[in-house]
Amino acid sequence: MNAALNPEIDGAAVLPVPLEDVRGKLTANAPLAKLVWFKAGGNADWLFEPADIADLRLFLGELAGKLPVMALGLGSNMIVRDGGVAGVVIRLGKPFSKAEVLEDHVVSCGGGASGILVSSTARDAGVAGLEFLRGIPGTVGGFVRMNGGAYGREVSDILIDCDVILPNGELVTMPAADLHYSYRHSALPEGAVVTSARFQGTAGDSVEIGAEMDRIAEARENSQPLRTKTGGSTFKNPEGQKAWQLVDAAGCRGLMMGGAQVSEKHTNFMINTGDATSADIEGLGEEVRRRVLAHSGVELEWEIQRVGRT
Known part of the structure; x- marks a missing residue:
């Protein structure tokens, strides 16, 4: 769409996206300290909380790489520097925070779903192998990008594939092999946003799975x-x-x-x-x-x- 650039708002960088096209919440000079666990740091030039995948695709397509993009989950493993974050910070809210169990013990979850929600959903359906996610503070998008791990397991052990919106707005599905995982690192493109992922579990007993999750929670409480x-x-x-x-x-x-x-x-x-x-x-x-x-x-x-x- 050929549209005039939005003017600078309250000192934030000019945003090359028509505001009338945005259905989600868009905030200029958005404080980030309250969104990260350290409760410190500066503002984002722009914070965008998309209404759904179509909204995010349209927004990034209009942005067309003209400003840097960073995804923010729970902010649990992040220092936001005091000078703030240039460009646009994307935060996936409730529309991206669901988890469900599919056939063959596959757990499908949104990029904004927490580790506790994903592991609890798996437990309730008798799906084992995802208990360690209970011990990682954060969301699926962050787990996938950083190959999150705890208690002897990593996301690379269970990830089947993930849906990713690239900085140009293109939606692609990336199999785990394409992420070239190593310790706390992946080859996910810079500025890409993970909107959903599929994890492979195995058949298990809900009571035993719950007991393991409780053990992990207690270990974290006692040591961290x-x-x-x-x-x-x-x-x-x-x-x-x-x-x-x-x-x-x-x-x-x-x-x-x-x-x-x-x-x-x-x-x-x-x-x-x-x-x-x-x-x-x-x-x-x-x-x-x-x-x-x-x-x-x-x-x-x-x-x-x-x-x-x-």
């Missing part, structure tokens, strides 16, 4: 600072080693920078003690990396996604 402003696992586990052990050995347990602190309960978690900026949090992570490298010679890699303007 869940009731704080945190971002999940900060660093990837190096080959054959545990990141938390390296952080602890380097003397970083309880280390603080501004309002950010390395958790004393689990040293591969950082927490916002109340008034941390994202610069505090990221700076603390970099200081931990420096100390670990100096102590053990291991260069830790970030697992938390860091986005936005510095």
